[in-house]
Amino acid sequence: MTYALRSYFRSSASWRVRIALNHKGLAYETVPVHxxxxxxxxxGDAHHKLNPMEQLPVLLVDGIAIAQSVAILEYLEERHPEPALLPSESVARARVRQLTEVVNSGIQPLQNLFVMQQLGLQFGAPREAQQAWSRYWIERGLVALEELVGETGGTCCVGDFLSFADLALVPQLYNARRFSISIERFPRLLAIEAGLVTRPAFVAAHPDQQPDAEA
Ligand SMILES: N[C@@H](CCC(=O)N[C@@H](CS)C(=O)NCC(=O)O)C(=O)O
Structure with missing residues (x-):
């Protein structure tokens, strides 16, 4: 089984998958897509054929393309169950998926590049307005996550068990900083992040460590 990941160094959705591949000890080739x-x-045509949504990431499994980062995470979890990124207990699994979706469907799609571009193209929103839009959705989601991990969190988003939710959190906090959001108001999320980012799987998945990294 060979894995190739079509990825962009700063793509938060690609970053989630990089952490999972690293954590599970799976070798993969990075194929940068700018x-x-x-x-x-x-x-471009080549990427469109693999993912008609024209987004990253795309994981090529022996040449077969799988898109949508959470679908990829689920695939990897099924194919390589150890070390697990979903807890075994049903409520804890549901919590992991709930927190993951806060980022995956409640934050990231609304602050994405193509949404910002459409705000400009369709409604003439200037760059500052596009950024304010993205900041709103990031802050709204992080406020909810901060409250949620008050109930569910330990050293990780759900107890002390490293899960999909943590893979979603770290790239989203990076994006929050890029949008100059005051993240000090999320102490629980920051404490969890501090414990995660030194783990080897997270270090190797960081944008700065990618072959296509730019200053
Ligand atoms: N729900 C998708 C989101 C994918 C997505 O938004 N990818 C971004 C990079 S993080 C992208 O490719 N954007 C291309 C664009 O904005 O044109 C996933 O989780 O894979």
């Missing part, structure tokens, strides 16, 4: 160059390589 989201900005020439209008975005994700819109």
């Amino acid at each position: 989201l900005l160059r020439g209008g975005g390589e994700q819109h």
Whole structure:
């Protein structure tokens, strides 16, 4: 079984998958796809054929393309159950998926590059307005997550068990910083993040460590 990940160093959804691959000890080739160059390589024919949504990541499993980061995480969990990224107990599993979806469907899609671009193209929103839009959705989601981990969290988002939720959290906090959001108001999330980012799987998945990293 060979894995290749079509990825962009700063793509938060790709980053989730990189952490999972690293944590599970799976070798993979990184295939960089530049989201900005020439209008975005994700819109080219080669990438479109693999993912008609023209987004990253795409995991190629022996050449078969799987897109949507959470679908990829679920695939990896089924195919390589150890070390697990979902707890065994049903409520804890549901909590992991709940927290993951706060990021995956409640934050990330609303602050994404193509949403910001459409705000400009369709409604003439200037760059500052696009950024304010994204900041709103990131803050709204992080406020909810901070409250949720008050109930569910330990050293990780759900107890002390490393899970999909942690893989979603770390890249989202990175994005929050890029949007200059005051994240000091999320002490629980920051404490969890501090414990995660030194783990080897997270270190190797960081944007700065990717072959396509830019200053
Ligand atoms: N729900 C998708 C989101 C994918 C997504 O939004 N990817 C971004 C990078 S993080 C992308 O490819 N954006 C391309 C664009 O904005 O044109 C997933 O989890 O894979």
